[in-house]
Structures are given as structure tokens and as C-alpha cells.
């Protein structure tokens with residue numbers, strides 16, 4: 001038996017990925033730019049065992065049959081790289097709500113990829129692991145890296161570029177948790193429906209490269225206000241696509257909107273903060289460190305906010321234990 005344990009953090013995109021250019025290979029239609037979060041984490045142990053008849057996953061203490069196909073495809077890719085035929089037992093735990101718009105699939109598949117690679121004797125820093133993680137989830141390659149991470153489309157696939165380490169622009173993130181429940185429609189299904197049915201899907205894809213290019217310029221200049229305007233605009237464009245999908249993807253709750261309005265008002269008063277929201281009702285407020293207390297106080301007072309998770313930018317996925 002050979003086994004390894006990895007930690008990975010979720011990431012949130014400031015410039016979003018929504019839509020696929022190849023469903024089979026899980027290639028995104030657009031690039032994206034994310035920040036890795038230190039306050040949430042997935043811990044995953046992968047053990048390859050000669051007597052297993054198939055891959056097995058225990059997620060947060062329960063057998064997770066629904067993930068079986070994606071898990072096996074990801075592990076198949078690792079086995080192919082390592083020339084192995086052994087199946088794996090996988091134990092994965094999240095310290096935050098799973099499948100509720102907090103990017104559990106990103107941290108989950110990043111941790112799985114790195115732990116599985118190590119257990120198979122591969123280099124956990126091998127750039128080919130990006131493609132393995134992407135099979136699990138399009139946003140997962142970004143969680144292999146820390147700080148600000150760009151995911152770019154290339155002719156045959158995707159490539160990640162870590163742009164700034166956490167210390168190079170130490171933004172804070174306050175997550176307003178508005179439900180602990182899982183979402184009704186997964187990102188995977190939702191974005192395919194959007195491509196098929198939303199009249200705003202094509203303009204979303206067309207206008208996206210300009211957002212990504214501008215975000216890189218703003219990031220290089222540490223222009224918080226510019227990034228705030230752009231990230232909120234890009235987020236709302238994605239939600240416009242979601243809302244106009246048939247059937248509609250309305251991921252927000254009334255409390256989601258209330259948080260957005262509070263953040264807008266804070267910024268109007270000069271507090272350096274902006275919001276971003278993914279395929280779920282949670283609101284992520286990104287701010288300069290000196291604003292974190294004021295942001296937490298304001299969001300904590302919004303009726304319907306269950307709790308806050310406050311943190312900084314985190315490191316990429318890493319091995320914490322190995323026994324090969």
C-alpha cells in the first residue's frame with residue numbers, strides 16, 4: 001500500500017469561468033482569475049491498495065457514490081501518468097459546507113490530485129497535474145497554487161499561472177454563509193444548460209477576454225477600486241447568464257441580495273470592499289486588510305447571515321503526510 005495526505009484550499013474567481021468548450025475533456029469556454037482562500041480547507045488521504053476492486057470515496061464520513069465517475073476519471077489519469085493499475089481508497093473531509101457555492105470541488109480535486117500523485121510516486125509539483133485536477137473540476141487547477149492564479153485557455157488545454165503570492169497583495173476575504181444546504185443544480189449541469197439556452201451566453205464568452213486582460217493590468221497596479229468594479233461587473237454578467245438560462249439558475253437568496261447591497265453601500269462610504277458570488281447563495285466580500293473588521297461587522301448584522309468565515313489568501317495544495 002502507498003498513501004499520502006494533502007491539504008488544499010478552495011479558491012474564488014474574481015473573473016469567472018462559466019461554460020465549457022469541450023464537455024468530455026472539461027475544457028472551459030473562458031479563462032479565469034482566482035484567489036486561493038486560507039480560511040477553508042479540504043484534507044484528503046489517498047491510499048492505493050492491491051486488493052481493491054474499484055476506487056472508493058468517503059466524503060465527510062459518508063460513502064459518496066454520486067462522485068464515483070468523476071473520481072475514477074481523475075484517478076485513471078493519475079494511474080496513466082504513473083503506469084499503475086491499483087485502485088484507491090480516498091478519505092476526504094471539508095471543514096466547510098460541501099456543494100454549496102464554496103468551491104468544495106476545487107479544493108477537493110486539487111487535494112485528491114496532489115495526494116494521489118504523491119502516493120503513486122509522481123512529483124506533486126508536476127504541471128501535468130493541472131489537467132488531472134481539471135478532469136475533476138474546471139476550477140480545481142487554480143487551487144493547486146496559492147494567491148492570485150490565472151487559468152488560461154491554450155490551443156489544446158489550459159494552463160495556470162500564479163500571478164501574485166499572498167504576501168504580494170494580502171487581501172482579506174469575508175464569506176457570509178447564508179445556507180449550509182447543497183445547491184439544486186451543479187455548476188457542471190448549469191453551465192451546459194446556459195450554453196444551450198441563455199441569449200446572453202455568447203456575449204458573455206465574447207466580452208470575457210477583455211475582462212481577463214484588464215484584471216491582469218489592475219492586479220499588476222494593485223488597483224483595488226478598479227478591480228472591485230471589474231470583479232463585480234464580471235460576477236453580475238455571469239449571473240445574468242445564469243438567470244436567463246432555461247430552466248433559470250437563480251442561486252441567490254434574499255439574504256444574498258441584502259449582503260450585496262450592504263457591500264455596495266460600504267464601498268460608497270469609502271470602505272475598500274467588493275463582492276463576488278458563485279453558483280450558490282454565499283457572498284464573498286473581498287477587502288483590504290484594514291477594512292476586514294468593518295466588513296465583518298456589517299455583514300454579521302444582516303438578518304439571515306448564519307455565520308462569517310474570515311480569512312486571508314492561502315497557499316496552494318500541499319502534501320502533509322506520505323507513506324509510500
Ligand code: DP6
Pocket residue numbers: 012013015016017018026032105106136137138139140187188189278279
Ligand atoms: C461559478 O469548476 O465547479 O464557481 O468544471 O463542471 O466542475 P466543473 O465546474 P466548477 O465551476 C465553477 C464555476 C464558478 C466560477 C468559477 O469558479 O470560476
